[in-house]
Amino acid sequence: MTAFGTALLVSGTEQLLAARAVEARRKEALAEQPDAEVNRLDASELQGSMLAEVVGGSLFASHIIAIIDDVGATPPEVVDQLVATAKNPGPELCLVLVHQGGNKGKGLIDKLKKARIELETVAPIKSWEVPKFCQAEAKRQRVGLTTDAANALVAAIGTDLRALVSAISQLADDAGGEEIDAKLIGRYFAGRADVTSFAVADAVLAGNSSLAMERLRWALSTGAAPVLVTSAMAAAFRGMGKYLDAQGMRMNEYDLARQLGVPPWKIKDYSRNSRHWQSGGVAAAIKLVAAADADVKGAATSAEYSLERMVLGVLAQRRNAAR
Structure with a gap:
C-alpha cells in the first residue's frame, strides 16, 4: 500500500508514541518519493487559503507530505474543507493529522472517523x-x-x-x-535522590530496620529532599493497603497489577511482605507517614529526626502485625 493518496489520524495523549507514528508515515512516504515536499504546521494556522497551500503541489515538488499538528484547533470555517481533503487526498498527497486527545475539536474528529479515515490511537501505556x-x-x-x-x-x-x-x-x-x-x-x-527514597521505603516494607536506617541516612546525605522520602513511603503503603484488600480476589499477578495500577513486579514485593502486615498496621503506618510529611514541610524543626521517628514507628507497626 502506498503512503500517498492516504490520510492518517494519529490520536491520543502519549506524545512519544504519536511522534513515532507520524515519523513512521513520513519515512514511508519519503521512501516512495524522496523528492516529496514536507509541509508541517499547527492547525490553528489554517486560515484562509492556507490549507490549499499546505496540501497542494509546488513548482519544486509534485508530491506533498502534509503534517497538521493539534488538529483539534482547526478553525471552524476550515473543518469541512479539511474533512473533504482527508476523505479524498488525491494520489500525490500524504496527509497526517495529529490530535492530542480529549474533547478539543470533537466535532471534527467525529467527522473524520465517520469518513473512515485511517486511525492510529496512541493512548498512554498502562x-x-x-x-x-x-x-x-x-x-x-x-x-x-x-x-x-x-x-x-x-x-x-x-x-x-x-x-x-x-x-x-x-x-x-x-x-x-x-x-x-x-x-x-x-x-x-544508585545516586539518584528519588531512587534512594524508594529504596528506604522498600527496606521499611520488608522490615529490615538496620538497612532502612542506613538507606535513610544515605538518602539524606546525598541530597534527597525529605519530602521525597515521605512521598515514597506513602506510595509504598498505599500500595500494600490496596494489595491486602484485594488478596481475596482470584486473579493472576498481571490482572491484579492491572487492578491496583502497579507493575507486575510490585505484586511480587507485596506478596512477599504481606504476611508481616495487616490492614490495621498499614493504616497506622500511613498516619505516621502523613504526620512526618507535615513535619518535613515545616511543622518540625528537624526533618531528619522526624523521618527517623517515622521509619522506626512504621517498623513497630510491622512487628506488631507479625505477633
Missing part, C-alpha cells in the same frame, strides 16, 4: 505494561534487557516514556552490545 515497553524499546535499539533490569529501570525512572527511552539509549551505548542487567541499572541510578 503502568503494569511499562516494563514490557522497556524491553521492546531495548530490542528496537538492538540490545537485550532482562526482565529484572526492566523492572529496576521503571523503579528508578518512573513511567515517563521519553525518560525511559533516553535512559535505554544511554545504557545501550555503554553496554557495548552486552545484555543490560539489573546490576548495571543499579550502578547507573
Whole structure:
C-alpha cells in the first residue's frame, strides 16, 4: 500500500508514541518519493487559503507530505474543507493529522472517523505494561534487557516514556552490545535522590530496620529532599493497603497489577511482605507517614529526626502485625 493518496489520524495523549507514528508515515512516504515536499504546521494556522497551500503541489515538488499538528484547533470555517481533503487526498498527497486527545475539536474528529479515515490511537501505556515497553524499546535499539533490569529501570525512572527511552539509549551505548542487567541499572541510578527514597521505603516494607536506617541516612546525605522520602513511603503503603484488600480476589499477578495500577513486579514485593502486615498496621503506618510529611514541610524543626521517628514507628507497626 502506498503512503500517498492516504490520510492518517494519529490520536491520543502519549506524545512519544504519536511522534513515532507520524515519523513512521513520513519515512514511508519519503521512501516512495524522496523528492516529496514536507509541509508541517499547527492547525490553528489554517486560515484562509492556507490549507490549499499546505496540501497542494509546488513548482519544486509534485508530491506533498502534509503534517497538521493539534488538529483539534482547526478553525471552524476550515473543518469541512479539511474533512473533504482527508476523505479524498488525491494520489500525490500524504496527509497526517495529529490530535492530542480529549474533547478539543470533537466535532471534527467525529467527522473524520465517520469518513473512515485511517486511525492510529496512541493512548498512554498502562503502568503494569511499562516494563514490557522497556524491553521492546531495548530490542528496537538492538540490545537485550532482562526482565529484572526492566523492572529496576521503571523503579528508578518512573513511567515517563521519553525518560525511559533516553535512559535505554544511554545504557545501550555503554553496554557495548552486552545484555543490560539489573546490576548495571543499579550502578547507573544508585545516586539518584528519588531512587534512594524508594529504596528506604522498600527496606521499611520488608522490615529490615538496620538497612532502612542506613538507606535513610544515605538518602539524606546525598541530597534527597525529605519530602521525597515521605512521598515514597506513602506510595509504598498505599500500595500494600490496596494489595491486602484485594488478596481475596482470584486473579493472576498481571490482572491484579492491572487492578491496583502497579507493575507486575510490585505484586511480587507485596506478596512477599504481606504476611508481616495487616490492614490495621498499614493504616497506622500511613498516619505516621502523613504526620512526618507535615513535619518535613515545616511543622518540625528537624526533618531528619522526624523521618527517623517515622521509619522506626512504621517498623513497630510491622512487628506488631507479625505477633
